[in-house]
Amino acid sequence: MTVEIIPTDAKLGAEIRGINISEPIATDDQAELRAALARHMVLIFRNQSVSVDDHIRFAQVFGDLGAIADTLLGIGRRPYQPDEIPECMSVISNIKVDGKKIGSLGDGECFWHTDSCFADTPPSASTLYSVELPPEGGNTAFLDMVDALETLPQALRARIEGRSIRHSQVYDSTGAKRPAFDEVSDITKAPGPVHPIVRTIPESGRQCLYLGRRLGAYVVGLPVEESEDLLDELWAHTVRDQRVFSHRWNLGDLIVWDNRFTMHHRDPFDPNARRRLHKVQVAGERPV
């Protein structure tokens, strides 16, 4: 076996050595990578040189190709998507060419979230590859949502038993309103799917807290004020350093994360610096 797995000091995350993503991955190594993802939730591959095709092929080690957020939202291809980028890939970048954006999410903070929680079938995993990086800032942090559930005080756990959240489609993870959606004044009416707060993975029986994102979330069936209070308490409990692993990017890093058991967050960075990442999502199933 060529694969070396080096867990981080945090609750989640492991660096993987001995894998060259630009080459086909041996069948045994693929199985090892899937097992490592299930165990560590976040895998870091360093010093990779990955073409668009390599990246897409590698994502499929973890499952079938998923759709990007815009496709899952039904809003189609963005006009600024670079031509060489296929439909299953999104560009996350603040770079402008001839005054036009080439990617999404700009240079600001991306608040804690799981990818595409606003879809019926959110991706089971995401893969992110660094193409251009600023000298500093733009770190990505990951949070262990299995731990968040396991440490939830009993009284709070009782209040979310059987409850679900409606995940609004209106805002992106920087908090910006998506142009394709109208502002919604009544949060109980925001467009988006309803997913259980305690999520169970049917095959393993493993459970985690599934919050999606704070902005636009609504606990179905509660008065808005109660929903807001409950969500505030859940988030105050959840976001704690003890269950976070923060990654400082180096050029050539590719990160794979389990998008069911983790949330992630991006620090802001210098608007004058250039940052470009490529993302491919792995298809998932309707959360239960």
Added chain:
Amino acid sequence: MQASGVPTDRGYAGAETYRIGPITVDPATPAIGAEIRDVDISRALDAETVVAIKQAWHAHLVLLFRGQTLTPEQQIHFSSYFGLPQSPNRTSYTPMTEQYPEIVEVMNVGMDQERLDRSLGSAEAFWHTDMSYKEIPPAASALYSREIPPSGGNTCVCNMYMAYDDLPPDLLNQIEGRKAVHDASRNSAGRLRPGFEDEQDPRKTPGPHHPLIRTHPETGRKALFLGRRPYSYIPGLSLEDSDALLDRLWAHAAQEQYAWCHSWAVGDLLLWDNRCAMHRRDPFDMKHRRVMHRTQIAGVRPY
């Protein structure tokens, strides 16, 4: 939530009716198939129910839900508990598939002659796995009956874990590490798909090469993965050796003790696992209407 009578040491189910959580499981045969009762799949399902259905599914490979009333949206919703519902590549749309691209209409009505010629028609559709001609075939398919003929058109399924477990040692030796090509140019009724040449030499068959023995990503069990017989070929062998080996494998896999045939009623939904089961369809009389809606669920590259 462990049920009695389910997985034995070989992983096969018994024939007794049993309960898992909120559902009742009535095995059709010891080899494959079970009817699931006490669940309305048109509704949103809770985790306990989905966990139970998946446990039964992995034990029986093919599940039957009777007497269901489903809109296309509800069928897509139910399918999404098993993964991402996929829209197949299409050359043309109907009002149904324009609105619900995830739905495949398997039917013999409402089509012009050209589409009818390209469809599965009413003849027997031989043992096959859905869309194995793709690099990443769907993990599962759900077939829902809206209109059925008075007789014929049964769907049969067979257990490919069992076929693998029972392989004679010499046959197992010959296929370990081998792949087969899965014909992309013809459908399961043997009809040429648009844009393909009628290539007769199996050594030149267009399509992906999948391992003959695949591992189920969720159960970890090994299954024989044959796809379909016509124009199949095992690269690295002479044509004669490949044909002889494939004929033996197919004769082995198509044995009756691995199979179960379902006689349709309107409102039945059959959910099968393409990673460990094949299926086939009996012929029926073309003058009767048969309208089925199929969804397929994204899978992984076979390994």
